[in-house]
Structure formats: structure tokens, C-alpha cells
Amino acid sequence: MSKVPTEDILGGPIIRTIFRLGWPVMVTTILQVLYNLADTFWLGHLPKEESGTAVAGLQISWPIVFLLISFVAGFAAAGVALISQYTGAGMREKADLSCGQVYSLSFVFGIIIGGLGYILSPRLLPLITHSKGVTDVAILYIQVIFLGMPFMFASFLFASVLQAYGDTVTPMLVSGATVLLNVILDPLLIFGLGPLPKLGVLGAALATVTCQTISSVIAFYILFKGKRGVKLRLSYLRPKLRWISKIFKIGLPASIGNSGTAFGFVVLMAIIGRVPNAPIALAAYGIGDRIIHLMFICIEGLGVGLTTILGQSLGADKIDRAEAAAKRGSALMFLILVAETAVLWLLRRPALSFFIPGRPDIIDEGVNFISIFVFGMPFFGIFRAAGAVFQGSGHNIPTMIMELSRLWVLRVPLCYLFAFVFSKGSTGVWLGMAISNIIGATMAVVLFSTGVWKKKVIEEKSLPEV
Numbered sequence: 001m002s003k004v005p006t007e008d009i010l011g012g013p014i015i016r017t018i019f020r021l022g023w024p025v026m027v028t029t030i031l032q033v034l035y036n037l038a039d040t041f042w043l044g045h046l047p048k049e050e051s052g053t054a055v056a057g058l059q060i061s062w063p064i065v066f067l068l069i070s071f072v073a074g075f076a077a078a079g080v081a082l083i084s085q086y087t088g089a090g091m092r093e094k095a096d097l098s099c100g101q102v103y104s105l106s107f108v109f110g111i112i113i114g115g116l117g118y119i120l121s122p123r124l125l126p127l128i129t130h131s132k133g134v135t136d137v138a139i140l141y142i143q144v145i146f147l148g149m150p151f152m153f154a155s156f157l158f159a160s161v162l163q164a165y166g167d168t169v170t171p172m173l174v175s176g177a178t179v180l181l182n183v184i185l186d187p188l189l190i191f192g193l194g195p196l197p198k199l200g201v202l203g204a205a206l207a208t209v210t211c212q213t214i215s216s217v218i219a220f221y222i223l224f225k226g227k228r229g230v231k232l233r234l235s236y237l238r239p240k241l242r243w244i245s246k247i248f249k250i251g252l253p254a255s256i257g258n259s260g261t262a263f264g265f266v267v268l269m270a271i272i273g274r275v276p277n278a279p280i281a282l283a284a285y286g287i288g289d290r291i292i293h294l295m296f297i298c299i300e301g302l303g304v305g306l307t308t309i310l311g312q313s314l315g316a317d318k319i320d321r322a323e324a325a326a327k328r329g330s331a332l333m334f335l336i337l338v339a340e341t342a343v344l345w346l347l348r349r350p351a352l353s354f355f356i357p358g359r360p361d362i363i364d365e366g367v368n369f370i371s372i373f374v375f376g377m378p379f380f381g382i383f384r385a386a387g388a389v390f391q392g393s394g395h396n397i398p399t400m401i402m403e404l405s406r407l408w409v410l411r412v413p414l415c416y417l418f419a420f421v422f423s424k425g426s427t428g429v430w431l432g433m434a435i436s437n438i439i440g441a442t443m444a445v446v447l448f449s450t451g452v453w454k455k456k457v458i459e460e461k462s463l464p465e466v
Contacts, residue, residue: 003167003229009312010088014325015332018305024168026301028159031172031179033293035211037355038183039204040290042190044356046200052283052359054201057137059286060128060269065145067262068117072109072153074255074396075102076160078247081394083164083230084308085458088315094458099161099223100236101243106157110150117146128266129273129282141205148209151216158219163304164311165229174218178211185210250394250457257400264407271415272429277365281426284365287355291348292373295340299333299381303388310392314456322454326389330448333381341377344370365426372430376437383437386444394457398447406440 004020012020043054079102086095121142125135145152155178159171188196189203199206223232272281306329313322344351352366383402390399414435418428 010316014328021305021308022301024172025304026297028172028175029297029300031175035179038186042186053133055286056134056282059282061138061142063265063269068113070258070262071255072106073258075105075251076157077254077391078251080160080164084311085315085456088312096231097236099230104237104239106153110153114146114149118143128270137201141201144205148212151213154216155212161230167228170228178215182207182211253400254396257403260404261407267412275426280361280365283362288366288369291351298336299384302333303384306388307392330385333385337378337381341374345374369430373434376434379437379441382441383444386448389453393453395453402444411436
């Protein structure tokens with residue numbers, strides 16, 4: 001059975017149910033990380049004179065992509081809140097209609113953002129670093145990615161809507177198939193094996209877009225068939241003003257928070273791109289950041305499980321269960337990251353060496369990055385848990401405050417201060433990142449304690465079903 005039964009979500013053991021909902025998301029996240037790691041791994045094994053530039057170019061590309069897709073991700077968060085709460089309330093047709101309306105918005109935004117990204121990326125990327133070799137590689141990669149942006153949105157939303165319904169297995173299976181294809185295509189297109197020409201970074205981008213396109217086709221087939229709970233109909237895709245208005249009301253704060261966070265990471269890349277050893281620091285951060293994301297896999301899965309339980313519990317008016325899930329989930333995520341951090345610290349050098357052999361300068365800087373940043377990692381578990389609670393409840397203003405404050409009030413100023421004012425260079429950047437996680441977690445606890453997340457956002461009779 002793909003879906004965790006609603007009665008288990010609303011009444012089963014909390015920790016066990018979080019894991020039942022979360023383990024397929026963990027596998028899916030592993031697959032997505034492998035998706036990115038495959039690009040990094042193969043580009044890191046290009047000839048020595050190409051590998052560092054290729055990996056650094058890949059690293060500065062994704063904050064730009066994240067910036068332009070994050071606005072739509074906020075409306076996906078609105079879809080998660082509506083679908084989970086309507087499912088908990090037993091109002092299946094409204095859950096399906098919510099899915100259709102979110103997909104309508106994503107399709108329009110995908111076209112607009114993909115076009116804007118393609119046009120603006122040659123102007124934005126040179127602002128991040130003055131290394132022309134890195135920016136040339138990044139522009140080549142990112143423009144191909146933007147051409148496939150509508151398919152990326154469709155694939156992303158598919159996982160979100162089914163997870164809100166309680167089915168985390170189906171997105172895992174679809175992601176697994178496309179990641180396997182990407183792993184096969186990457187070396188073929190990057191190195192030009194057999195009759196294929198050597199495309200380098202362009203090959204990595206083409207492999208990614210091809211796989212995202214196939215994933216979105218599979219997603220639409222499953223949703224229109226309706227065999228996995230949520231069912232799309234063409235009539236549900238026709239924009240309905242009152243529903244669009246509600247999605248904007250719920251999703252706009254999350255979109256602002258996501259966009260602000262994404263732009264913060266762009267600025268962070270610009271700070272790293274201006275330290276004295278910029279190309280080495282960018283490559284080291286690119287590899288180290290991907291390794292760290294492996295540590296966050298379990299946390300992301302548990303966060304989705306927590307969001308689903310909390311959203312459906314609120315929809316069913318089970319406030320006590322929602323509160324118990326929030327508290328136990330937060331403690332669990334913090335403790336898991338404590339254990340993972342210890343393992344990462346012990347294995348940091350061999351892990352970095354695996355991805356870019358023959359570049360001891362990049363490996364040494366990556367070790368420096370991880371050695372400092374690990375002190376702030378466990379606190380991200382608390383931060384992520386609070387975000388999951390607010391997402392499930394549909395109250396995204398606290399999430400917006402958390403995200404923007406962590407990046408703009410804390411991380412960006414601290415990184416700049418330590419890197420340039422105190423002349424610590426890249427070490428100062430890593431220190432600022434760690435401190436921002438610690439203070440950000442404290443802020444998340446304060447916002448959680450207000451209890452605003454205990455109020456659901458659905459209304460049973462205010463919106464037409466069709």
C-alpha cells in the first residue's frame with residue numbers, strides 16, 4: 001500500500017507514523033542528492049584544468065535557479081496545507097481541486113520564470129564572481145536548466161501533493177527511475193562516450209532537463225488516472241478566482257520567505273566569490289554543501305511526515321495530537337542531527353577526496369568548511385521542524401520571518417563581517433554560517449511558542465467545489 005491510512009495519521013503512534021511517512025521521502029531525498037552529486041562527481045573527474053572551474057560553475061548556478069523557482073515553491077506550500085487539511089476533514093473533492101489550482105499557477109509561473117531566467121542569467125552570474133571562466137561555465141549550464149523549468153515545477157509539485165495526501169512511496173519510485181536515468185546519461189553526455197560528443201557542463205544540464213521532463217510526464221499520467229488518491233481533471237486546472245485568491249493568501253508569505261532566502265544564498269555566493277581564494281572556496285563549498293545535504297536527508301523526510309500529520313490533525317480538529325507531533329518531531333530531528341554531525345566530522349576528508357581527487361587545495365578548504373559548520377548543524381533540525389509545523393498549519397508568515405531573518409539579519413551580515421571586516425576570508429564565511437543556524441533555531445522556538453499554528457486555514461463552506 002502506497003498511502004499511510006488516514007486513521008493511522010490521525011491516531012497511530014506519532015514517532016512511528018512520522019517514520020512511516022518519512023522514510024520514502026528520505027529515499028527520495030537521497031535520490032535527489034545523488035541527482036546533484038552525479039553532476040558534481042562526473043564534472044569533478046574531468047581533466048584537472050577543467051574540474052575545478054566546472055564544479056565552481058555548477059555551484060554558483062543553483063542559487064540563481066533556486067531564487068527564481070522559490071516563489072512558486074511557496075504556492076506549493078499552500079497546496080500542501082490545503083490538501084492535507086481537506087484530506088483530514090474528509091473533503092476529498094476539495095483536496096483534488098486544490099491540487100489542480102496549484103498546478104495551474106505553477107504552469108504559468110514555469111513559463112514566465114524559465115524565460116526570465118534564460119534572459120537574465122548572463123547578467124546576474126557575473127555579479128557573483130569575477131572569475132570569467134567560472135561564470136562562462138555557469139551561464140552555459142543554467143540557461144539549459146531554465147528551458148526545462150516548467151517540467152521541473154511539475155515534478156516538484158507531484159511529490160508535494162501526494163505527500164500531503166499521505167502517499168510518500170509513489171514520488172519515491174518516480175524519483176528513483178529518473179535518478180537512475182540521470183546517472184546513466186551524465187557520463188555519456190559529459191565525457192562523450194561512444195559516438196556521443198564530449199559536452200562537459202552542457203551534457204550535465206541536458207541530462208538533468210531530460211530526466212525532469214520524463215518525470216513530469218509520469219507525474220501527470222498518475223495524477224489524471226487518480227490511482228494514488230489525488231485525482232486531477234481538466235476542469236480542476238481551469239483557474240478559479242476565489243481558489244487562486246486563497247492560495248495566494250496562504251502561499252504568498254512562504255513565497256516571499258523562499259525568494260528572500262534564495263536571494264540570500266545568491267548574495268552568500270557573491271561573498272564567497274570575492275574572498276582571496278574564490279575559485280577554490282566556491283568549489284570546496286559546492287562539494288561540502290552537497291555532502292552536508294546527505295546529513296539532512298533524514299531531517300527532510302521527518303519534516304514531511306510531521307507536516308502531513310499536523311495538517312491532517314488540524315483538519316480533523318485533533319489539536320492535542322498536532323501539538324504532541326510538533327514537540328516530539330522537533331526533539332527527534334535535533335537528536336538525529338547531533339549523531340550525524342559526529343559522523344560527518346570524522347569522515348570529512350575522505351568524503352571530500354572522493355569527489356575531487358587530485359585537488360588537495362580544494363579538499364583542504366572543504367575540510368575547513370565542514371570543521372566549522374558542523375557546530376551549527378544540529379540546530380537546523382529545530383529550525384526545520386518549526387518550518388514543518390507552520391507549513392502543515394498553513395500559517396506561513398512565521399516561516400517567512402524565520403527564513404528572512406536567518407539569511408538577511410544573521411547569515412549574510414555575519415559572513416561579510418567575519419570575511420572582510422575581520423579579514424578571516426573564507427573561514428569567516430563558514431563561521432558566520434554556523435552562528436546563523438544557532439541563533440535561527442532560537443528564533444524558531446520563540447515563534448513556535450506563540451501557538452498561532454494551532455488554527456487551521458480551511459473553511460468547509462466558503463469556497464465552491466467546482
